[in-house]
Amino acid sequence: MPTTVLTGISELWTLDPALDAAPGEPGRHGAAEGQVLREAALVIEDGRVAWTGPASAAPAADEYHDLGGRAVLPGWVDSHTHLVFAGDRSAEFEARMAGQDYAAGGIAVTTAATRAAPDAELRALVRARIAEARAGGTTTLETKTGYGLTVAEETRAAALAAGLVNAGELDEVTFLGAHVVPAEAEHAEAYVDLVVGEMLTAVAEHARWIDVFCERGAFTREQSARVLRAGRDAGLGLRVHGNQLGPEHEGVALAVEHGAASVDHVNHLGPADLEALAATAARPVRAAGEGLLDVHAGPTVATVLPACDLSTRAPLAPARDLLDAGAELAIASNANPGTSNTSSMAFCVATAVLQMRLSLAEAVRAATRGGALALRRSDVGHLAVGARADLHVLDAPAAIHLAYRPGMPLTHQVWRAGVRAV
Structure with missing residues (x-):
């Protein structure tokens, strides 16, 4: 060659x-x-x-x-994005900048727009977002489902993303049927039954990961544990949205207990959370094929999302404390329409240095090697x-x-x- x-x-x-x-x-x-x-x-x-x-x-x-x-x-390794969506939530963002609090319910606006978008339109939107990320230096991209919230729509999103992986445009697909409980669901437990049953069965072939939003306004720790157990039984690696809005649902503890590859957001951490995440750093990784690591081995990586923190006016995640405790750290964009409408990893790295008290080397590593570890990849994130x-x-x-x-x-x-x- x-x-x-x-x-x-x-x-x-x-x-x-x-x-x-x-x-x-x-x-x-x-x-x-x-x-x-x-x-x-x-x-x-x-x-x-x-x-x-x-x-x-x-x-x-x-x-x-x-x-x-x-x-x-x-190239940047962006281990947390939500690229499969249609619609716009700039009005919600403007209201939040005017003083309204962030809550998980805004996802419903995107769900309606995404469900209404034809396949060709949705695929074109995702490809445009990939191109934007690539133009900023991102070469490895994960994306989640989570804006369909029906069996048919979650399967459509996962299949679309998997097709882009097969075409060499994306790298990783995460099933996030457990994003929020949709308005039409009878109640939360019934929706969890759907997620861990028919929905997971339909989506699993298109994804490598399963994720759950363990947070107030979304899913309790017990409901989230059901999702993780079902995903693991289906052969998927585990991820958790945790400790974003508060510590009460114990997303970090859940992720560590179940051996999740990452727990993301982590804005609200106590000493026990830091200690638990640091303790996982010694968990060895295992090879699982060319360029891939076993999704069920290795540390639980704390993934911070600086652009989201700024967009929601949340406390910045304690990246400095995480590193000082000995935890593994990743930086990701959380590109999504409601709380972080950017894929600029350079912006996230600059924020980590200027406002989260990381050195440049720590921030660059978290945005490359850290993201690769969170995705259990050995082929990217380094040269x-x-x-x-x-x-x-x-x-x-x-x-x-x-x-x-x-x-x-x-x-x-x-x-x-x-x-x-x-």
């Missing part, structure tokens, strides 16, 4: 897993020694990273691209030899410009699986 060498790289953030500090050691959550190369080059072959090292030692290749002294990161050649080339000489120049258009090029996408 033809080989391509990229030179003129001022900083190359390989984030090579082989160079990681051990759990509990300094540097574990940032960039360990040797994981950022200066004046570097990178070789791509057959869609994967074939070599990294000093530019002066770069091997011969079939094609050469000089990046002109720019920094190169792994070690053998990784999928997903590169985010910055129009800047150093990655610190992401926070130093917040909001500026710093994406110069994006490569996905060795092919330039932007």
Whole structure:
């Protein structure tokens, strides 16, 4: 196969897993020694990273691209999005900015619009959102169902997303039938019966994950546990929306107890939550195929969603406390129409540095390696030899410009699986 060498790289953030500090050691959550190369080059072959090292030692290749002294990161790994939707909720956002509180009920507005959208329209909307994310450096994308909330509509959403995975446009699909209880449901328990029964049976073949919104206005801890147990029995990996609006439904404890790969939002954490999440960091991962890890092994990753926190005027998730406690951390966009209508991972990384007290290296790792761990992927989130050649080339000489120049258009090029996408 033809080989391509990229030179003129001022900083190359390989984030090579082989160079990681051990759990509990300094540097574990940032960039360990040797994981950022200066004046570097990178070789791509057959869609994967074939070599990294000093530019002066770069091997011969079939094609050469000089990046002109720019920094190169792994492509962002966005492990939490809701891309399969139609409609607009800007009026709800405007009201919230005027002082109204956020509650889960606004999802019903999106559900109505999504149900009404024809397949072709919905697919086009998702593809447009993928293109927006790609243009900002995101090369690995998870998306959830959750705006259909009937057997037919959840299956339609999952099948649409799975088709985009098969086409190489998306990466992961999560079944979120347990998003909220739809208005037409007789009562919450009856809807949970549907989710864990007929709905799960119909959707499971299209998804790798199951998720549940364990929160007031959505599902109790007991109802959420039913969803997770059923998903695991169906062979799906587990995710939890937890501790967003308060600690009372114990989403973190639920996720840890059931071995979920991630618990997302985590705005309201007590010492017991931090301790529980940190204790899972020692859980070993297991390989499960090329580039994939076993969905039922490994730590429960705390996924923070800074754009959502700002959009809902919620307390920022305690990312600093999570890292200091020893928990595994991911940063994701939570792209959705109601509470985080952005897929800009660069914005989330800048927010994590400027307002959540992370170092740049901690934030970059959480938005790449952290997201990959939350998705149980070993092929993305880094640029070690053998990784999928997903590169985010910055129009800047150093990655610190992401926070130093917040909001500026710093994406110069994006490569996905060795092919330039932007």
